[in-house]
Amino acid sequence: MSDSPRIxxxxxxxxxxxxDELYSGAQEALEAAGAExxxxxxxxxxxxxxxIAMAVEAxxxxxxxxxxxxxxxxxxxxxxxxxxxxxxxxSAGGLRDLGCRLCVPLGYGxxxxxxxxQAWARADRKRKNKGADAAQxxxxxxxxxRSFGLTVR
Numbered sequence: 506m507s508d509s510p511r512i513x514x515x516x517x518x519x520x521x522x523x524x525d526e527l528y529s530g531a532q533e534a535l536e537a538a539g540a541e542x543x544x545x546x547x548x549x550x551x552x553x554x555x556x557i558a559m560a561v562e563a564x565x566x567x568x569x570x571x572x573x574x575x576x577x578x579x580x581x582x583x584x585x586x587x588x589x590x591x592x593x594x595x596s597a598g599g600l601r602d603l604g605c606r607l608c609v610p611l612g613y614g615x616x617x618x619x620x621x622x623q624a625w626a627r628a629d630r631k632r633k634n635k636g637a638d639a640a641q642x643x644x645x646x647x648x649x650x651r652s653f654g655l656t657v658r
Contacts, residue, residue, distance in 0.1 A: 510573040510647050511541045512640075515556045517579030517615070519549040526628040527578040527614055530636025535576075538644055543572075550579035550615050551592050554599025561607055574610035574643040574650075578636060580628070583619045593617045608655055610646035614639025 512535055516524050528544065535542045547556050557575045564571035577600055583589045596615055604611045614635050618624045627633045 509539045509541055510644065511571070512543070512574050512576060512643060513557070513560055513572040514542060514544050514576040514578060514640075515553050515560075516544060516546050517548065517550045517553055518546045520580045520582070520621075520624065523580045523616070523621075523624050523628045524578060526625075526630065527580070527616075527636035527639075530628070530630045530634045530638075531576050531578060531612075531614065531640040532636075533630070534637040534640035535644070538640075540644070549592070550581050550596040553577045553579060553596055553615070554603055557600070557603055557609070557611075561603070561609060574612070574647045576612040576614060576639050576643045578614040578639060580616040580618070580624050582621060582624060589617075604646075608650065610643055610650050612639035612641070612643030612646070 514528060514531055516528050518524050532542055545556060547553055560572060581589055581592050600611055600613060603609050616624050616627050616635060627635045
């Protein structure tokens with residue numbers, strides 16, 4: 506990709522070991538593409554859309570804080586209550602709204618799984634490597650944004 510993209514990875518730390526593996530996969534893919542990567546952590550998946558919205562607003566106020574795209578990483582594992590459903594729906598809906606309303610290039614890497622074993626199968630860089638998949642999705646969305654002349658920098 507020309508004009509090295511500047512990417513903010515927003516990572517939920519609720520399951521720290523899984524988050525680290527997701528981030529490693531994303532970081533490897535982004536660096537291989539020549540992207541400049543910054544990392545921000547938030548407590549859980551629910552907070553990711555707000556953090557990205559804050560970053561977008563900061564970029565509007567200060568051109569040195571503009572990002573070309575965002576990668577959302579996290580994990581939600583079903584528990585014994587309906588909390589899982591709310592966190593999954595709200596984080597996904599919040600990110601969808603940001604992408605559509607603000608034309609923000611996003612890569613979605615929030616795992617929504619039944620068990621920790623399922624999470625590891627998806628996060629592990631030697632297996633499904635969903636962190637890298639989210640990074641690749643973000644890079645592609647940046648290309649699409651640029652093709653429409655929506656470059657932010």
